[in-house]
Amino acid sequence: MSENLLQIKNISVTFKTRHGVLKAIDDLSLNVKKGEILGLVGESGAGKSMTGAAVLGLIDPPGRLSSGQIWYKGQRIDQAPETIRGHEISMIFQDPLVSLNPLRRIGDQLVETILTHMPITKAEAVDRARKGLEEVGIDPERINAYPHTFSGGMRQRVVIALALAPEPALIIADEPTTALDVSVQAQILDLLKQLCRERGTSIILVTHDMGVIAETTDRVGVLYAGRLAEIGETRDVLTNPKHPYTKGLVASTPRIDASSFDKTLYQISGSMPKLDAMPNGCAFHPRCEFALDKCRIDRPSIIADRAACWLLDGEETLL
Amino acid sequence: MLIIILRRLGQSILVLFLVALISFLIFRFVGNPVDNLMGQEATLLQRAALEEALGLNDPLYKQYFNFVWRAIHFDFGNSYRGALPVAELIASRLPATLELALTSAIFALVFGVITGIYTAIKRGGFIANLILSTSLIGVSLPTFLIGVLLIWLFAVELRWLPSFGRGEVVTLGWWTTGFLTISGLKSLILPSITLGLYQLTLIMRLTRSEMLEVLRQDYVRFAKALGLSNKQVHFNHALPNTLVPVITIAGLQLGSIVAFAIITESVFQWPGVGLLFINAVYFVDIPVMSAYLLLVGVLFVFINLLVDLLYLAIDPRLRDSQLNGER
Numbered sequence: 001m002s003e004n005l006l007q008i009k010n011i012s013v014t015f016k017t018r019h020g021v022l023k024a025i026d027d028l029s030l031n032v033k034k035g036e037i038l039g040l041v042g043e044s045g046a047g048k049s050m051t052g053a054a055v056l057g058l059i060d061p062p063g064r065l066s067s068g069q070i071w072y073k074g075q076r077i078d079q080a081p082e083t084i085r086g087h088e089i090s091m092i093f094q095d096p097l098v099s100l101n102p103l104r105r106i107g108d109q110l111v112e113t114i115l116t117h118m119p120i121t122k123a124e125a126v127d128r129a130r131k132g133l134e135e136v137g138i139d140p141e142r143i144n145a146y147p148h149t150f151s152g153g154m155r156q157r158v159v160i161a162l163a164l165a166p167e168p169a170l171i172i173a174d175e176p177t178t179a180l181d182v183s184v185q186a187q188i189l190d191l192l193k194q195l196c197r198e199r200g201t202s203i204i205l206v207t208h209d210m211g212v213i214a215e216t217t218d219r220v221g222v223l224y225a226g227r228l229a230e231i232g233e234t235r236d237v238l239t240n241p242k243h244p245y246t247k248g249l250v251a252s253t254p255r256i257d258a259s260s261f262d263k264t265l266y267q268i269s270g271s272m273p274k275l276d277a278m279p280n281g282c283a284f285h286p287r288c289e290f291a292l293d294k295c296r297i298d299r300p301s302i303i304a305d306r307a308a309c310w311l312l313d314g315e316e317t318l319l
Numbered sequence: 320m321l322i323i324i325l326r327r328l329g330q331s332i333l334v335l336f337l338v339a340l341i342s343f344l345i346f347r348f349v350g351n352p353v354d355n356l357m358g359q360e361a362t363l364l365q366r367a368a369l370e371e372a373l374g375l376n377d378p379l380y381k382q383y384f385n386f387v388w389r390a391i392h393f394d395f396g397n398s399y400r401g402a403l404p405v406a407e408l409i410a411s412r413l414p415a416t417l418e419l420a421l422t423s424a425i426f427a428l429v430f431g432v433i434t435g436i437y438t439a440i441k442r443g444g445f446i447a448n449l450i451l452s453t454s455l456i457g458v459s460l461p462t463f464l465i466g467v468l469l470i471w472l473f474a475v476e477l478r479w480l481p482s483f484g485r486g487e488v489v490t491l492g493w494w495t496t497g498f499l500t501i502s503g504l505k506s507l508i509l510p511s512i513t514l515g516l517y518q519l520t521l522i523m524r525l526t527r528s529e530m531l532e533v534l535r536q537d538y539v540r541f542a543k544a545l546g547l548s549n550k551q552v553h554f555n556h557a558l559p560n561t562l563v564p565v566i567t568i569a570g571l572q573l574g575s576i577v578a579f580a581i582i583t584e585s586v587f588q589w590p591g592v593g594l595l596f597i598n599a600v601y602f603v604d605i606p607v608m609s610a611y612l613l614l615v616g617v618l619f620v621f622i623n624l625l626v627d628l629l630y631l632a633i634d635p636r637l638r639d640s641q642l643n644g645e646r
């Protein structure tokens with residue numbers, strides 16, 4: 001579990017707009033280990049989807065990866081991301097209703113994907129497609145059905161089958177259950193988790209739901225305003241958050257046992273800064289009740305492999 | 320599927336009756352048929368006799384149904400000028416117009432879709448921008464000016480192509496075709512470009528904007544994320560979704576190509592129904608005008624029907640929702 005599959009090194013994603021250059025991702029670094037489920041959590045606009053898009057080289061213009069490197073299995077991939085798409089890293093999008101081509105049968109989409117990556121015959125590909133459907137709990141007899149004949153949950157199962165079909169080592173799942181009925185969310189997450197565990201496939205699970213993080217992930221990264229605020233083992237981060245923003249997130253999540261700290265202490269007021277009005281120093285300082293003078297001037301980087309917060313600076317020296 | 324087709328057919332027939340009504344009203348009330356047939360000097364008695372003979376004293380609905388009944392049997396009366404049966408006049412002119420319209424439609428569709436896809440995929444590229452700005456000039460020039468410019472360049476200056484007429488035609492039954500002779504084909508080129516250029520730019524812009532829209536869709540990003548090649552993404556996923564609306568609009572444009580042919584036919588002295596109509600207007604030849612309008616109406620309805628059916632054949636969602644009776 002300790003071998004690094006994916007390494008994101010100091011990446012920035014920028015947008016050239018009329019109002020100048022906006023930084024949607026600002027100097028972000030992350031590792032994904034073999035077989036692990038890494039959660040990425042943060043409020044809307046924090047840069048979660050952009051991070052996933054950056055790994056696969058799917059950032060839409062005018063956005064672009066303006067600095068940093070991405071490494072996969074010891075090879076740099078950010079200059080030719082199309083070489084790893086599908087059979088090494090694939091992706092699941094938020095809304096299954098628009099993830100499938102409406103004009104093509106699900107079987108055609110599966111067979112096309114399989115044949116793109118595997119040197120096998122059409123008949124063998126059809127076989128694989130049927131197996132793939134069966135694994136995600138869809139009757140293989142429906143291989144010739146069109147996407148619109150399935151419910152949202154069933155379509156997300158088809159999407160999972162498609163994402164797994166080229167046998168990737170990593171799947172980036174961008175809020176895979178946010179658009180679904182609450183009643184099927186857990187089923188889909190369990191299915192994804194089970195299938196990936198069986199295959200040893202890693203997952204980057206993007207979500208804004210701390211409950212999902214707690215139930216599904218091994219490690220979690222907390223994003224705030226395009227920067228990594230905190231990262232660590234999910235249990236540690238949830239029971240003993242170091243970054244004031246994470247503390248606020250945990251405190252405002254009812255499902256998590258919060259007896260270890262005072263709930264009322266960490267309610268987050270205010271809102272995440274807009275990209276064109278990013279404060280100096282720590283991006284969280286206007287909302288942080290612990291903010292020091294230093295926080296307004298100097299930007300903290302990740303300290304003690306855990307959180308980007310000057311409060312840890314003292315802790316570290318104390319240790 | 321059969322039910323849908325039958326329902327569409329029913330709707331079309333209804334629309335045709337409406338078109339026939341308009342055509343009938345023009346026939347009956349624009350100008351006075353009796354004046355046109357007898358001239359001003361006829362006596363009142365003579366006029367009354369003719370009115371009775373033409374059925375002009377019957378109740379209006381009866382006249383209308385008479386009109387429709389005769390129209391179904393291709394009987395539109397005689398042209399005021401030359402007294403030839405209108406149906407014969409039109410039948411002799413129709414092949415010219417249909418061949419011209421078909422050629423321009425294919426020209427517009429093929430080049431419109433190709434340039435539309437190209438300018439979408441190579442968005443911002445030099446050639447793509449060049450095509451786009453050139454097309455702007457194309458849309459802003461009126462049809463007759465384009466025709467005259469083409470004649471000046473290719474017929475007068477370069478002397479490559481003829482500037483008027485259909486060239487030699489081959490007779491096949493009641494149809495005359497220019498597709499089978501060199502001079503016929505050469506004669507088609509300039510008028511087809513003139514007639515199709517506007518539709519071409521329209522189809523190109525539509526294809527381009529639809530394609531750009533489709534390329535932003537999640538299923539396209541998903542197809543990319545699954546490692547499909549650009550070619551697969553563009554042609555297997557983006558293109559079919561782009562073509563659904565493009566075909567609808569392009570199909571409907573076919574009708575207006577026939578209608579717009581009037582101008583092109585005048586510029587190139589093309590012996591089609593458009594030229595016939597212009598002359599009919601000039602001489603207030605009401606039966607010809609009314610028959611022409613009915614013909615264009617029928618063409619529009621027929622094309623609409625075809626486009627609808629094509630649409631059903633392409634889009635599985637529509638097919639199913641139609642079967643379930645929702646719209």
Ligand SMILES: Nc1ncnc2c1ncn2[C@@H]1O[C@H](COP(=O)(O)OP(=O)(O)O)[C@@H](O)[C@H]1O
Nearest residue numbers: 015024043044045046047048049050051062275
């Ligand atoms: N085309 C664009 N131009 C400018 N900013 C953009 C564009 N697309 C996305 N962004 C910005 O990038 C940031 C990150 O977005 P995203 O990754 O989608 O957030 P998340 O997935 O965490 O909700 C947001 O602040 C968003 O406003």
Ligand code: SF4
Nearest residue numbers: 282285288295309310
């Ligand atoms: S660095 Fe300062 S402002 Fe930022 S979270 Fe830590 S204490 Fe708060």
Ligand SMILES: [Mg+2]
Nearest residue numbers: 048049050174
């Ligand atoms: Mg997102």
